Amino acid sequence: MGKAMTNKLKIKSSKDFADPAEWREYVRTFVPDEDADYVLAFERTQLFLCFYKLRGMKPPTKVKAELDRIAKLNEPERTEALEAFNDSLLATTTIKLMSECKFAAVITDHSDNQTDPREQLDTLLDHLARTSPHFRYWRDYTGSADCAGRIPWEEFVTTIHSLDPSKSAKRDGEYAVLIGQLGQLLAHYRDNNHPLPPLSFERIWFLDRLRGPERNLQARAIVQGLIEAMKPCASA
Numbered sequence: 001m002g003k004a005m006t007n008k009l010k011i012k013s014s015k016d017f018a019d020p021a022e023w024r025e026y027v028r029t030f031v032p033d034e035d036a037d038y039v040l041a042f043e044r045t046q047l048f049l050c051f052y053k054l055r056g057m058k059p060p061t062k063v064k065a066e067l068d069r070i071a072k073l074n075e076p077e078r079t080e081a082l083e084a085f086n087d088s089l090l091a092t093t094t095i096k097l098m099s100e101c102k103f104a105a106v107i108t109d110h111s112d113n114q115t116d117p118r119e120q121l122d123t124l125l126d127h128l129a130r131t132s133p134h135f136r137y138w139r140d141y142t143g144s145a146d147c148a149g150r151i152p153w154e155e156f157v158t159t160i161h162s163l164d165p166s167k168s169a170k171r172d173g174e175y176a177v178l179i180g181q182l183g184q185l186l187a188h189y190r191d192n193n194h195p196l197p198p199l200s201f202e203r204i205w206f207l208d209r210l211r212g213p214e215r216n217l218q219a220r221a222i223v224q225g226l227i228e229a230m231k232p233c234a235s236a
Contacts, residue, residue, distance in 0.1 A: 014043050018154060018177055020224040034075055040228060041082045047221040048089035054214040060088070087198070094199045121190040124204055128186075132208045134179040142180070153180040171216055178219040185226045197229040 011031065017023040024040065031039050045067070052059040060066070070081045128135040142153055150156070154177050161173030182204070189196060203222055210218055 011039060014220065014224060019181060020220060021227050024227060037079045038082060041079055041086060044086050044221065044224065045082060045089070047217060048086060048093065050217055051093045051214070054217065055093070090199055094202050117195040118190055118193050120196065120201060121186055124201060125186060127205060132179065134176045135183060138176070138180045138183050171213065175216050175219055178216065178223055181223050182219065185223065197225055200225065
C-alpha cells in the first residue's frame with residue numbers, strides 16, 4: 001500500500017489538520033477499516049523520516065525496500081511490522097538528540113520505566129512549565145478563573161498570529177496550538193496514572209530545545225503518538 005494507496009485514495013496528510021486527533025478521525029472515516037491502522041502508522045513513518053532529513057542524518061539503508069516488503073504482508077502482520085520499523089527510526093533519532101545533551105543522564109533517570117507514571121508526568125509538566133514559554137502561556141490562558149468565558153486556545157492563537165503573515169509567525173502559531181494539545185494529553189495521562197509510550201518522555205523533554213520546522217514536526221509526531229497510544233485504554 002504505502003504511498004500508492006495514499007495517492008489512490010487521495011488521503012490528506014496529518015499536516016493538513018491543526019489537530020492530529022481530527023486527522024485520525026478523518027482516516028477512520030475515509031479509509032477502509034482493514035487499512036486504517038496501517039495508514040496511521042505509515043504517516044508516522046513519514047514524520048520520522050523527515051526528522052532524519054531535517055537533522056542531516058542518513059536514514060537506515062534500504063528504507064524503500066523494507067517498506068515495500070512490509071506493504072506486501074497481510075494484516076495484522078503488516079501494521080505490526082511497520083510499527084516495529086517506526087520504533088527503530090524513533091529510537092535512532094532520540095539517541096541522537098540525547099547524545100547532544102549534557103543532561104542526558106538526568107533525563108534517563110526520570111524516564112526509567114520503573115518510575116511511577118504520575119510522578120514521571122509531574123516531573124515532565126514541571127519541566128515544561130520552567131522551559132517552555134508556549135506551555136506557560138497555554139497553562140495560564142486555560143487555567144485562569146475566567147477561562148470559561150474565553151475563546152478556545154486554538155482560536156485565540158490563530159487570531160493573534162493572523163496579524164503576522166510571515167512563515168515564522170505561522171509556524172510559531174502552529175507550535176502553540178500543538179503545545180496546548182500536548183498539555184491536555186499529558187494531563188489526561190497523569191489523571192489516569194497512565195504510563196507514557198516508550199521514548200515519549202525524552203522527546204517531550206527535548207522539544208523546546210529544537211527550532212524551526214523540526215520543532216513543529218516533533219511536536220506533531222509526539223501528539224499523534226500519544227493519541228494513538230490511548231487506543232487500548234479507550235477500547236478496554
